[in-house]
Amino acid sequence: MSNIYLSARTESFTESVIREMTRRINIVGGVNLAQGFPDFNPPEELLDAAIQAMRDGYNQYSITWGSPRLRQAICEKVDWHNNIKADPDKNITVTCGATEAMMSAMLAIINPSDEVIIFEPYYENYGPDTIVSGAKPVYIPLIEPDFHFDPEVLKAAFNDHTKAIIINTPHNPSGKVFTIEELELISELCNEHDVLVITDEIYEHILFNGLPHVSPASVSGLGDRTITISGMSKTYSATGWRIGWTIAPEHITNAIRKVHDFLTVGAPAPLQEAGVVALQMPRDYYSKLSKFYNHKKETLLWALTDTGFKPFVPKGAYYMLTDISAFGFESDVEFALHLINKIGVATVPGSSFYSTRELGCNKIRFAFCKTEDTLGKAIERLNKLKVT
Ligand SMILES: Cc1ncc(COP(=O)(O)O)c(C=O)c1O
Structure with a gap:
């Protein structure tokens, strides 16, 4: 059917890259560190x-x-x-x-x-x-x-x-x-x-x-x-x-x-x-939350650095943006697809966070709002990438 029925506004949107990565990792049955949602329940x-x-x-x-x-x-x-x-x-x-x-x-x-x-x-x-x-x-x-x-x-x-x-x-x-x-x-x-x-x-x-x-x-x-x-x-x-x-x-x-x-x-x-x-949760709920995520951040930081990534250390939130130049891929999207299809880990290509895609094409983003088990599985898979 012709696009004349669609608004120019929606024509300029692209599908959320994050959701696309999630869809692809679900097909191959890997670990999803793309989307920023916890894989555990609220209190x-x-x-x-x-x-x-x-x-x-x-x-x-x-x-x-x-x-x-x-x-x-x-x-x-x-x-x-x-x-x-x-x-x-x-x-x-x-x-x-x-x-x-x-x-x-x-x-x-x-x-x-x-x-x-x-x-x-x-x-x-x-x-x-x-x-x-x-x-x-x-x-x-x-x-x-x-x-x-x-x-x-x-x-x-x-x-x-x-x-x-x-x-x-x-x-x-x-x-x-x-x-x-x-x-x-x-x-x-x-x-x-x-x-x-x-x-x-x-x-x-x-x-x-x-x-x-x-x-x-x-x-x-x-x-x-x-x-x-x-x-x-x-x-x-x-x-x-x-x-x-x-x-x-x-x-x-x-x-x-x-x-x-x-x-x-x-x-x-x-x-x-x-x-x-x-x-109305007690105030120590919040300090515990920060400590909980700090531990996950440290675990991922250590693992990514050990694998050959050059991560930017976050001061807050639950993501880690990292440089991927050491792996020699043409682009962030190509590398993210390689991670999904060959390693079994979903991330988000850096270019999806920039108005000019080139600015982000040497980066990807990991989300670490995941259980120790999920993070452990992802780290084990990422080990296969190790630059020796
Ligand atoms: C910066 C930022 N704002 C807003 C949201 C979405 O928040 P909500 O689930 O409350 O719509 C996200 C989710 O990833 C986010 O990263």
Whole structure:
């Protein structure tokens, strides 16, 4: 059938490379270190709370912008963890994951000809988010090995069309954690040019070596111009529950709520109730989570280095981006396909995180949010690659 039936918008999307790698590894029956979902369950008490919520009758639409109990729990948690003061009635919108939160936020603020600054490499959804909302993306390189940005390059990117800058800290795929100095510079520029910040903090509880999480909204000058996005997926190992949220000034929240209502009506009602139990977990749950992932990071780091990779050591999140030059392949995609078909391990080709594919063609990304057993199997297979 002819493509005349399809929108130009969708024509410009490519299939998610991450999902494609998952499909291919499932065909050969290998180990999936491509997609960023844990291969283990959320904490038991959350499972019990979800079942109980269904039994208690939370099975119909919740209030569009989120269950009052969950919005209250979000406000209490961001007060102690993020240093953000929020009002459950004015500032919070519960969405279907951070994914919908980002799309609703963009649709709520973008007008034709608006530009949005994105640091690259970037989480691959930000590309389609800008296309659907009609924004023009302006990419700022993060420079290896520590993925800092050049302040002069960032300054030069701000102009009269700039509507927003997207920050993702801790960062997927690099593991970068934005420093307070970087956030202060961003605050200065956003205030000078009247620009909003959209910050994706879905990995806010996975940081290594005692690094603290700093929410951009808590940085001087950014409180009134920041949309903070987070959710349950990564912190509570519940990517399938689809619970996320935005925290934003009241007038922006009102716009986000309208978009969210028409996109999805609401997030799953019983899982929002279970979310209250999640957000009220004892505080040592979070320090244990970081330690849990730090151990996996160290295991993978050692194994990849031993095999001949040159990994970039992540400061947070649960991915490891690595240089693959030592293996002498033509491209990242060719190498990733070799890993799937000959070694039995799925990864993500680096080029899927860049606007210009060449920039990522000497890298791949491993996800380490997997059981010891899964990681062990992957490492055993990767041993076959050893450069001797
Ligand atoms: C940076 C980033 N933001 C958002 C998401 C998706 O979050 P959610 O499951 O809440 O939609 C991911 C998932 O991998 C991610 O890496």
